[in-house]
Amino acid sequence: MELRMETRDLSIYYGTNAGVKGVSLPIYDHRITALIGPSGCGKTTYLRALNRMHDLNPIVRIEGDVLLDGESIYAPKVDPVVIRRRVGMVFQRPTPFPTMSIFDNVVAGLRLIGVKDRRRLAQAAERALDQAALWEEVKDRLRQPAAGLSGGQQQRISIARALAVEPEVLLMDEPTSALDPISTQAIEDLLVRLKEQVTVVIVTHNMQQAARVSDYTAFFLNGEMIEFGPTEKIFTNPADERTEAYITGRFG
Amino acid sequence: MRIYGRLGDRLFSAFLLALGLAVLFIAGLLAWELWLGGRQAFATFGFFPFARGTAWDAVKGNFGAWPFIVGTVITSAAALALSFLPSLAAAIVIAEYTPRWLGEIVAYLVDLLAALPSVVYGLWGIFVLVPLVRDHLEMPLFLWAGEHAPGLLGALGAPIGTGMLAAVLVLSLMIIPYSSALARDAIRLVPREQREAMYALGATRWEVVRRVVLPYARGGIFAGMVLALARAIGETMAVTMLIGNSAKLPYSVFGPAATMSSVIANEFTEADGGLHLSSLVAVGFLLLLLSLLVNLAAEFMLRRMAVGEGRK
Amino acid sequence: MNLRRRYLRDRLMMVGLALGTLLVLLPLLFILAHVFIEGIGALNWNFFTKPPKPPGESGGGMLPAIVGTFYIDLMALAMGGLLGLGGGVLMAEYPDHPINRPLRLVANVLGGVPAILMGLFAFVVVVEPLGGFSAFSGAVALAVLMIPIIMRSTEEVLKLLPWELREAGLALGLPRWRVTLSLILPAAKGGIITGLLLALARAAGEAAPLLFTAFGNQFLSFDPLGPMDSLPLKIYVYAISPYEDWVKQAWGAALLLALLLMLTNFLARRAMRKR
Numbered sequence: 001m002e003l004r005m006e007t008r009d010l011s012i013y014y015g016t017n018a019g020v021k022g023v024s025l026p027i028y029d030h031r032i033t034a035l036i037g038p039s040g041c042g043k044t045t046y047l048r049a050l051n052r053m054h055d056l057n058p059i060v061r062i063e064g065d066v067l068l069d070g071e072s073i074y075a076p077k078v079d080p081v082v083i084r085r086r087v088g089m090v091f092q093r094p095t096p097f098p099t100m101s102i103f104d105n106v107v108a109g110l111r112l113i114g115v116k117d118r119r120r121l122a123q124a125a126e127r128a129l130d131q132a133a134l135w136e137e138v139k140d141r142l143r144q145p146a147a148g149l150s151g152g153q154q155q156r157i158s159i160a161r162a163l164a165v166e167p168e169v170l171l172m173d174e175p176t177s178a179l180d181p182i183s184t185q186a187i188e189d190l191l192v193r194l195k196e197q198v199t200v201v202i203v204t205h206n207m208q209q210a211a212r213v214s215d216y217t218a219f220f221l222n223g224e225m226i227e228f229g230p231t232e233k234i235f236t237n238p239a240d241e242r243t244e245a246y247i248t249g250r251f252g
Numbered sequence: 253m254r255i256y257g258r259l260g261d262r263l264f265s266a267f268l269l270a271l272g273l274a275v276l277f278i279a280g281l282l283a284w285e286l287w288l289g290g291r292q293a294f295a296t297f298g299f300f301p302f303a304r305g306t307a308w309d310a311v312k313g314n315f316g317a318w319p320f321i322v323g324t325v326i327t328s329a330a331a332l333a334l335s336f337l338p339s340l341a342a343a344i345v346i347a348e349y350t351p352r353w354l355g356e357i358v359a360y361l362v363d364l365l366a367a368l369p370s371v372v373y374g375l376w377g378i379f380v381l382v383p384l385v386r387d388h389l390e391m392p393l394f395l396w397a398g399e400h401a402p403g404l405l406g407a408l409g410a411p412i413g414t415g416m417l418a419a420v421l422v423l424s425l426m427i428i429p430y431s432s433a434l435a436r437d438a439i440r441l442v443p444r445e446q447r448e449a450m451y452a453l454g455a456t457r458w459e460v461v462r463r464v465v466l467p468y469a470r471g472g473i474f475a476g477m478v479l480a481l482a483r484a485i486g487e488t489m490a491v492t493m494l495i496g497n498s499a500k501l502p503y504s505v506f507g508p509a510a511t512m513s514s515v516i517a518n519e520f521t522e523a524d525g526g527l528h529l530s531s532l533v534a535v536g537f538l539l540l541l542l543s544l545l546v547n548l549a550a551e552f553m554l555r556r557m558a559v560g561e562g563r564k
Numbered sequence: 565m566n567l568r569r570r571y572l573r574d575r576l577m578m579v580g581l582a583l584g585t586l587l588v589l590l591p592l593l594f595i596l597a598h599v600f601i602e603g604i605g606a607l608n609w610n611f612f613t614k615p616p617k618p619p620g621e622s623g624g625g626m627l628p629a630i631v632g633t634f635y636i637d638l639m640a641l642a643m644g645g646l647l648g649l650g651g652g653v654l655m656a657e658y659p660d661h662p663i664n665r666p667l668r669l670v671a672n673v674l675g676g677v678p679a680i681l682m683g684l685f686a687f688v689v690v691v692e693p694l695g696g697f698s699a700f701s702g703a704v705a706l707a708v709l710m711i712p713i714i715m716r717s718t719e720e721v722l723k724l725l726p727w728e729l730r731e732a733g734l735a736l737g738l739p740r741w742r743v744t745l746s747l748i749l750p751a752a753k754g755g756i757i758t759g760l761l762l763a764l765a766r767a768a769g770e771a772a773p774l775l776f777t778a779f780g781n782q783f784l785s786f787d788p789l790g791p792m793d794s795l796p797l798k799i800y801v802y803a804i805s806p807y808e809d810w811v812k813q814a815w816g817a818a819l820l821l822a823l824l825l826m827l828t829n830f831l832a833r834r835a836m837r838k839r
Contacts, residue, residue, distance in 0.1 A: 058351060079567070081570075084454040085454030089448075091452075095446060097446065097468075098468065099470070108450070109454060158449070161453065162452070165453060261740045268653055269654070270650075271646065271647055271651060274650075275650075275670060275671075276663070281685075282674075282682075286685065286688075338587045341588070342588040345581050345582065346585075361593070362592075363829070365595070367765060367829050368595070369768075369769025369799075369821055370769065370772070371769075371796045372769075372821065373595070374803060375799055375818050378804070379602075379811070380598055425592065428588050429592070432588065458574040488771075489796075493803060513680045513772070517775055520687075533684060536680070536684045540681055543677060543678055544677075547672070547673065551672070
C-alpha cells in the first residue's frame with residue numbers, strides 16, 4: 001500500500017484555541033479515506049490543512065507537518081499555489097462561478113496555468129465532465145451559465161472543475177450535505193470510480209456514506225484523532241469505545 | 253381583528269399616512285414647481301430649442317442651455333474617467349488585500365473625506381490646486397504646444413488655472429470616496445466560498461480578484477460608478493468656485509466653462525427680469541431630468557448585472 | 565510552468581493597486597492637513613464671538629454664521645426628521661400599505677436630486693410667496709435634502725428587527741401603535757439616531773441650497789423669516805472675495821465646519837454601535 005500523503009503530529013490553532021490536536025494519519029494512494037466525527041470535532045479544519053487553505057486566514061497557526069509524496073507542503077520554499085493545484089478541493093456548498101458558463105467553470109483551473117489551446121481545453125472539459133458523470137446532461141449547453149443548473153449538477157460541476165487540473169489528491173468537505181438523495185447517490189457512485197485517477201479524502205457527517213464509499217476511516221473527537229483503520233474494521237469492530245459509541249449512534 | 257378597530261391604531265396609521273403623503277406631495281411639487289418656474293423660458297424659446305440653444309445673453313434676453321449641458325456632461329464624465337481606476341484600486345485594497353483592522357482604518361479615512369463639504373474642496377481648489385495646476389501643468393503644456401504644436405493651442409485654452417481642468421480634478425477627488433465606498437461594499441458581498449473555490453484551484457491572489465471577485469461584484473461596482481457620476485452632475489459649489497463660469501461654447505481644456513448647477517448658483521441672485529430667472533429654473537429642470545436619468549441607469553445596471561442568489 | 569510569470573503579474577498588480585490607493589489617499593489627506601494648518605490660525609476668540617466687519621476691514625468674526633448654522637440645521641432636522649421618520653416607519657411597519665411603492669420610489673429618486681435644486685424649490689415655494697430670503701426657506705431646502713436619507717435609514721434599521729418582536733407585542737394585547745412606539749422604535753433607537761445624524765451631517769455641509777434661500781446675513785439674527793448666515797455660505801462668499809483677512813477666516817470656518825461634521829459622523833457611528 002503506497003502512501004500518498006501523511007500528517008505528522010498536526011495541530012491547528014485558531015488564535016490560542018487548538019482546533020486539531022496532534023493528528024498523525026496516513027493517506028493511501030488511490031484509496032478513499034473518510035473523516036467522521038460529530039460537528040466541531042476538527043475534521044474540516046484538518047482537511048483544510050491538507051492543501052494549505054488555512055493560509056488565507058491569518059489567525060490560524062499550524063504545528064507539525066503535512067507530507068505530500070514524502071515532502072513537507074509547509075516547507076518554506078513550497079508554494080501554496082502549486083500545492084493547491086496538486087491537491088484539489090470540493091466544498092460543502094456547490095460553488096460554481098456564476099459569471100462563467102459551464103465550460104468556463106470546468107476549465108477555469110486550466111486557464112489559470114495558461115492553457116489556451118481550444119482543442120486541449122475542450123478535451124479536458126469533456127474528460128472532467130465525464131468523470132463527474134455530468135457530460136451527458138450538459139454536453140448540449142456548455143455555453144450556458146452554470147448558475148442555471150440544479151444543486152446536484154452544480155456540485156458535480158465543482159467536482160469536474162477540481163478534476164480538470166488532474167490533481168493527485170481530491171479533498172471533499174461534506175460534498176453531499178446540501179444535496180438531495182438522488183444527487184447524493186450520483187456523487188457516491190462517481191467517488192468509487194474516481195479512485196482510479198485520484199486519492200480522495202472525504203469529510204462526512206453521514207456514517208452510512210463513509211461505510212459505503214471509503215476504504216479507510218478516521219474517527220475524530222474534540223480535535224483529536226481517536227481511531228484510524230480499514231473502514232470495515234472501524235464499523236464492525238472498533239478498538240476504542242468512543243468510536244463504538246459514535247458509530248452506534250449513542251452521541252453526536 | 254380587534255386591535256385594528258381601535259381608535260388609537262386608526263389615528264396612528266392616519267398620521268403616518270399623512271406624513272407619507274406629504275413626502276410624496278413634496279417630491280411631486282419639486283418637479284412640478286421647477287417645470288412651472290421654467291415654463292416662461294420653455295414657452296419663449298421652445299423646449300428643445302432652449303435645451304439646444306447655444307446663446308446665453310442676459311442683456312439681449314436670449315437664453316439657451318446647451319453650453320451648460322455640455323459643460324456638465326464633459327466635467328462629470330471626465331471626473332468619472334479619472335477617478336474610476338484609483339477608486340476601484342482603493343476598494344480592492346481595502347476589501348481584499350489588507351487585514352481587517354487596517355482596512356477599517358483606511359475605509360474610515362475615505363468615509364471621512366466623503367464628509368468634507370463641497371465648499372471646503374472649492375476653497376482648497378482656489379488657493380492650492382489652481383496655482384499648482386497653472387504653474388506646473390498648464391503653463392508647461394501651453395509653452396510646449398506653442399513651440400511644437402500650435403494647432404493645439406485653441407483646444408488647450410488660456411493657462412489661467414481656473415477653468416475646466418481644475419474643476420474636473422477637484423470633482424474627481426470629491427467623487428472618489430463615494431464610488432470607492434460603494435465598490436468596496438459590492439466587493440465585500442462576494443461570498444467567501446467563491447474566493448476559496450478559486451484558491452483551491454491553485455490561483456494567485458490577483459487571479460482570484462480578477463476572475464472571481466470583480467466579475468461577481470461587477471453590478472455593484474458599475475452601479476456605484478454611475479451613482480458617482482450622478483453626484484458629479486449635481487455637484488455645485490466646488491465647481492462654481494473653480495470652473496471660471498463662462499457660458500460660451502466651445503470649451504477648451506484649461507479655459508473657463510460652466511455647468512448647469514454652476515450657472516444657477518452663480519447667476520440666480522443677480523438675475524433681473526423674469527425671463528432670465530425663468531431660464532435658470534428651466535436649466536434646473538433639465539438638470540433634474542438628467543440626474544433622474546442617470547440614477548435610473550444605475551438602478552437598471554444593478555439589477556441587470558446582479559449575480560448570484562439575487563437573480564434567478 | 566509559467567508560475568514565475570503569474571507571480572510577477574500578481575506582484576505587479578499589488579504594486580499597482582497600492583499606488584492607486586495612495587493616489588486616492590494622499591491628495592485627500594493633503595486637503596485635510598491643509599485645512600487644518602490654514603484654519604487653526606484663524607480660530608480665535610473674535611472668530612467665535614464677533615460679527616463680521618465691513619468688507620476690507622480686518623477683524624470681526626463668524627458668530628452670526630455659527631449661530632445660523634445650528635439654527636437652520638436644527639430647524640431642518642425637525643422638519644425633515646418628522647417626515648423622514650414617518651415615511652420610514654410607514655414603509656417598515658406597514659409593509660403592504662399601497663402607498664409604499666411610490667414612497668420607496670420617491671426615497672430613491674429624491675436621494676439623487678442635486679442639492680441646488682432643493683434650493684430652487686424652496687425659493688419658488690417659500691421665498692417668493694413670503695416675499696424675501698429667510699432662514700425658514702433655507703431650512704425647508706435642507707429638510708427636503710434630509711428626507712430620503714432619513715427615510716431609507718429608518719426603514720433599514722426597523723426591518724432588521726425580527727418580526728416576532730411585533731407579534732410578541734400584539735400577542736400581549738398591545739395595540740399596533742403602542743407596539744410601534746414603545747417596542748419597535750426604542751429597540752431601533754441607535755440606528756434611527758445614526759440615520760438622523762448622518763442626514764444632518766450631509767445637509768450641514770451644503771451651501772448650494774442656501775444660496776438663494778437663507779442668503780446670508782452680516783448681523784446676528786434669530787428671525788426665522790429674515791435672512792440668516794451659515795458657515796458653508798460664509799466660506800463660499802469669503803473664498804471668492806479679494807480680502808486677505810476674509811480668506812483667512814474662510815479657512816477657519818472650513819476647519820470648524822469640517823470638525824463639526826466629523827464629530828457628527830463620529831457620534832452617528834457610536835450611536836449605531838451602542839444600539
